[in-house]
Amino acid sequence: xxxxxxxAIADGDTLTCLTDSREQVKVRxxxxxxxERKQAFGTRSRQSLAELCHExxxxxxxxxxxxxxxxxxxxxxxxxxxxxxxxxxxxxxxxDRYARDKTLYRLQDEARGAGRxxxxxxxxxxxxxxxxxxxxx
Numbered sequence: 001x002x003x004x005x006x007x008a009i010a011d012g013d014t015l016t017c018l019t020d021s022r023e024q025v026k027v028r029x030x031x032x033x034x035x036e037r038k039q040a041f042g043t044r045s046r047q048s049l050a051e052l053c054h055e056x057x058x059x060x061x062x063x064x065x066x067x068x069x070x071x072x073x074x075x076x077x078x079x080x081x082x083x084x085x086x087x088x089x090x091x092x093x094x095x096d097r098y099a100r101d102k103t104l105y106r107l108q109d110e111a112r113g114a115g116r117x118x119x120x121x122x123x124x125x126x127x128x129x130x131x132x133x134x135x136x137x
Contacts, residue, residue: 002060006053006077011037012045012091014070017058028070029083030063031099033127034092040125041118045091048117052085053077090117093126 004017004025012034016026034049035042056077064072075082086092087104090111094104112119125133 004058006058009050009054012049026070028072030072030074032083032092033095036127039130048091052082090119
């Protein structure tokens with residue numbers, strides 16, 4: 001477990017925090033995938049994560065390191081599970097490829113059913129599909 005202060009929000013599933021030893025750590029929220037910046041709801045998703053975590057103490061349960069060298073983990077900011085809350089608010093998808101916490105699917109189904117966040121869109125495009133389409137352009 002890593003304890004730190006969140007100092008920056010890159011997008012709806014990536015933040016930077018400062019440890020007590022003044023080390024900057026880039027953290028990718030595990031098991032979820034938020035819309036990219038240029039994608040529909042990308043800005044709103046980033047704002048949502050900022051509301052949850054920016055300038056707050058965070059507890060990171062480290063799960064892995066990704067290919068970009070980021071720490072991947074479950075992030076709790078001020079007592080709130082940011083990973084689950086982003087899904088509950090309709091600000092991120094459950095990342096099927098990496099999802100281990102099956103309760104996230106229930107939160108996603110509720111958000112979809114209520115038309116929250118990105119689910120207000122008639123045909124929301126998952127970030128992994130959006131990235132694949134962008135690569136082929």
